[in-house]
Amino acid sequence: MNARDWQAVVAGVGGQGVLFVTRVLAAAARAQGRRVLISEVHGMAQRGGAVVSHLKVGRFQGPLVAAGRADLLLALDPGEAVRNLSFLAPGAALVVNAPDLGFLSPQARRALARHKVRAICADASGLAAGAGAAKGANLVLLGAAAAAQALPWGAEALQRALGQDLPPQHKRLNQELFSLGRAAPR
Amino acid sequence: MAKQRRQEILLGNQALGRGLVEAGVQVMTAYPGTPSSEILPAVAAFGRERAHPPYCEWSVNEKVAVEVALAAAYTGQRTACAMKQVGLNVALDPVMSAAYIGVIGGMILISADDPGPHSSQTEQDSRLLAHFAKLPVLDPDSPAMARDLVAPAYRLSERFQIPVMIRPTLRVCHGRQVIGLRAPREVQRPAVFVKDPFRWAAIPKMRLALHQALNAKMARIAAWASASRSLNIWHAPARAKARLGILASGVAAALARDLLAELGLPVEEGAIPFLQTAMPYPLPIEPVRELLSSCGRVLVLEETEPLLELLSPQRDRLWGRGSGHVPSAGELTPDVLGSVLERALREARVRVPRPRGRLLTVPDQPPLRRPNLCPGCSHRAMFFALRRALPGGVYPSDIGCYTLGLNQGAVDTCHDMGAAITFASSLSRVFKRDGQATPVVATIGDSTFYHSGAAGLVNAVYNGAAFVLVILDNETTSMTGMQPTPESGLTADGHPGRPVNLRALVQGCGVEWIEEIDPYDLALTRRTLKKAWRQARGPEGAMAVIIARHACAAQRPAEAVPVKRPVQVAGAAPDVKAVFDGRQHACTDCGRCLAICPAGALTRRRKGLIRVQAAKCTGCRLCAEVCPTHSMVLEPAGACVGCGLCLSWFACPALKADAQGRVQVDRAWCVDCGLCLEVCGHGAIVAQEAGS
Structure with a gap:
């Protein structure tokens, strides 16, 4: 998968760390010598509104992912997963912060199956809260995505990217949350 | 330089700031506004790499910011000024005059647009205001191009003694890309103010001459730009004559390239003649003529208004906003652009090797999520x-x-x-x-x-x-x-x-x-x-x-929130309604209950008689609280009655209704500010006991 172009959409709600997790993915791509383009949302939307960021790795020029072209939708909120499903390319991966796909109607689940979407569910919020870091669901979910091989890089590359430019105590906590996600039941 | 270039992933606004510092900006002013706010802090931060860092100020507004940067440019220093597009409206007075009078040192005016709009009152196109003021305007398609345009913009500004606008859109400002950092230039020009009252304080009679000189200047700039390779990115068609060509600028150009590549029509390989102009005004005419001569129809892609369309020759051959091929409002997202391209390719009868496949659509769409004040605000x-x-x-x-x-x-x-x-x-x-x-x-x-x-x-x-x-x-x-x-x-x-x-x-x-x-x-x-x-x-x-x-x-x-006051909602009570009991308590007809009822459930039948419409009454108790004579009667339930008052009047993201309309505290959002303790008229929101 490494040599290919790769596109991802990260969705959630203001305060969940959508931008942070996107930057970690970008740093991992950078470490592999890949070109990256990110589009972020700032300003009013960050005040509790829906936040979505786009990441394009490879020979791209525009910063936004087109509908039907994303290889991954990483959703920190089930509602925001639903809102952004149309980004998914056939056969792409959906990684969502939910214990299961119960948040979708049976019709939607069938549509997902027809589109050959690989759905990976993990209760990242629950696991993060259990670890005493309620705001860390983003990294738990990233760990779950890595363990399910929904990313073009191995977990080790992300583990390294997680520590960049951070004070040691944050780095340790981030890596713990990420490991928690890797071991999460899916 | 032998030293290897440092590479960093920079936000578009940081890339602009980097470009300014690398090009030797000496005076930088701005008023914050999404999506422009990160430019000035980047100049201040990168500026510390220089022996003589630039002077940076948050001005109190955009008009002040432009004037501070402008006067410094009169003295020969390199200056810049950043704002969002509606800030440019505030600054338009000095900007209009600045075109006539010009500058000595280079001056860059950055006006960040917000097609969509995502975080603004309007989705106005600053390029049109540059055209209106007669200032050259550059339209970058990415953070990298934004950085790369800064140095040429200064050269243009100084060569023609005119401020130059750079117009990034939100997707440039808040895009991130790898940027190879260049060594910052140490520009240390002394501030020399040469008295020239016929220019700096020109009376209206002189302004006519300045206007004529400005028109001649713009024509010279257009001719100069026509010969520039970096301002005109031209992909000639592989075949002699194509059915459809594209004229584009800004982010729409970059996205169109990606979309065409995904459709199997890569412009780099000559599938479609494609001209991207980095300077929409004054429009370099020669490259546009070359594009027009290479194809039958030209699709024009730009944000947010039809400036290229307005300035191009042979407008009857253009497809764009004038012809209805491009929507006249809203951002040109990949989805919108995809539809625009598909229609143009179909109408021009261009074969699409890899058409867009079926999209994943699901019936269950969540309601729009409204932004809200932070908990504890x-x-x-x-x-x-x-x-x-x-x-x-x-x-x-x-x-x-x-x-x-x-x-x-x-x-x-x-x-x-x-x-x-x-x-x-x-x-x-x-x-x-x-x-x-x-x-x-x-x-x-x-x-x-x-x-x-x-x-x-x-x-x-x-x-x-x-x-x-x-x-x-x-x-x-x-x-x-x-x-x-x-x-x-x-x-x-x-x-x-x-x-x-x-x-x-x-x-x-x-x-x-x-x-x-x-x-x-x-x-x-x-x-x-x-x-x-x-x-x-x-x-x-x-x-x-x-x-x-x-x-x-x-x-x-x-x-x-210096004192943490965790709260909880005490149980659930049955629905209740307010009752008017004026006989016992002698209503004084003060009207307070009528004014405060959030549900519009109260009407005044006649003096001293209030009617409660039970179907509308939510039981919030506000009327009972404000009534000076206790004529409105509703005892506090001490538990949530599901009136929704806290949701509608307090609107805290930590307070949520369950399926029965009873309010719950969402611990993921609550910051324990305790403000909601005084909101509920039924006393249902209570302080948590220690240890609970």
Whole structure:
């Protein structure tokens, strides 16, 4: 998968760390010598509104992912997963912060199956809260995505990217949350 | 240089700041506004790499910012000024003149546009204002191009002695890309002001000559730009004559390239003749003629208005907004562009090797998520107190986080910076002249007040307006990322500034009645609002200003919520309704219950007789709380009755209704500010017992 172009959409709600997790993915791509383009949302939307960021790795020029072209939708909120499903390319991966796909109607689940979407569910919020870091669901979910091989890089590359430019105590906590996600039941 | 170039992933605004520092900017000014806010901090940060860092200032508004940068450019220094597109409207007066008079040192004016709009009042196209003012404008398609255009923009500016606009859109400003950092240039030009009153202070007669010279200058710039390889990115067609060509600029050009590649029509390989111009005005005509001669029809892709379309020759051969091929409003997202391209390719009968496949669509779409004030935000307390204290009022507000008081029904207008005060002065006057006693309460943030509130306040005082003005002072510019305000005295690059005292400024505007409160004290806030309206109402009323001070909960959470008061909702009670019992208690017909009922459930049948419409009554108890004679009767249930008052008037993201409409505290959002303890009329929101 490494040599290919790769596109991802990260969705959630203001305060969940959508931008942070996107930057970690970008740093991992950078470490592999890949070109990256990110589009972020700032300003009013960050005040509790829906936040979505786009990441394009490879020979791209525009910063936004087109509908039907994303290889991954990483959703920190089930509602925001639903809102952004149309980004998914056939056969792409959906990684969502939910214990299961119960948040979708049976019709939607069938549509997902027809589109050959690989759905990976993990209760990242629950696991993060259990670890005493309620705001860390983003990294738990990233760990779950890595363990399910929904990313073009191995977990080790992300583990390294997680520590960049951070004070040691944050780095340790981030890596713990990420490991928690890797071991999460899916 | 032998040293290897450092590479960093930079935000588009940081890339612009990097470009400015690398090109030797000496004076940098800005007023924050999404999506432009990160440019000036990047200049200040990267500037420290230089032996002589640039002077950076957060100006109080965009007009001031342009004038500060302009005067420095008169002395031969390299300057820049950044703002969002609606800020350019504020600055338009000096900008228009700047084109006529020109500069000596290079000056770059960055106006960040927001097609969509995502975080703005309008989706106006700054390129049209550059055209209107007769300033050259550059339209980058990415953070990398934005950085790369800065140095040529300075050369253009200095060669032709004219300010140059760079117009990034939100997707450039808030895109991130790997940028190879170049060594910053040490520009240390002395400030030399050469007296030339016929230029710097030109009288109208001279301005005609300056206008003629400007027109000639623009023609020379267009000719110069026609020969530039970097400003005109041209992909010639592989075949002699194509059916369809594309003329594009900005992010639309970059996205169109990606979309065409995904459709199997890569422009780099000559599948479609494609001209991207980095300078839409003055338009380099020769490359456009070459494009036109290479194809039958030309599809024009640009944001947000048809400037290229307006300036191109042979307009009858263009497909764009004029022909209806491109939507006239909204952002050109990949989805919109995809449809535009598919239609143009179909109509031009160009074969698409890899058409877009079927999309994943699902029926269950979640409701739109509205932005909201942060939990623990003191604005929420102020807006709740406002609706409780002065129900039935009209509440003009302004631009900032507190616009989100909309969610609490406490914001009735939001127009442009400072309009809360001018709107309130006008509304209070027309109501008073019309004999109406409607309370008028304006809310405005501290930074917005410094930006353009004071002039409106002077006008209100001078002309005898009387209303309540609440200045929401959280000591920072929150919405755009916590930039300091003049009150703090902190400056953008750490040069010594002086705090400008807010109360003294309000006093200086001629206001005599000023009270300072902390909105976290809800009872005091309500009393003060009522007192202020008593001061403003009536024929002899005068301006009343409340300065509401509390630290920003996002910037300084520990200071904003120094005492943690965890809350819980006590159980669930059955639905209840208010009852009017006027016989026993002698209703005085004061009308307070009518004014405060959020559901419109109360009507006045006749003097002293209020009717409760049970179908509308939510049982919130507000009428029972405000009734001075206890004629409205509803005992506190001590548990949640599902009235929804806390949701609609307090609108905290931590308070959520369950399927039965009973309110729950969402611990993931709650910051234990305890403000909601005083919201519920039934006493259902209670402090958690220790250990529970």
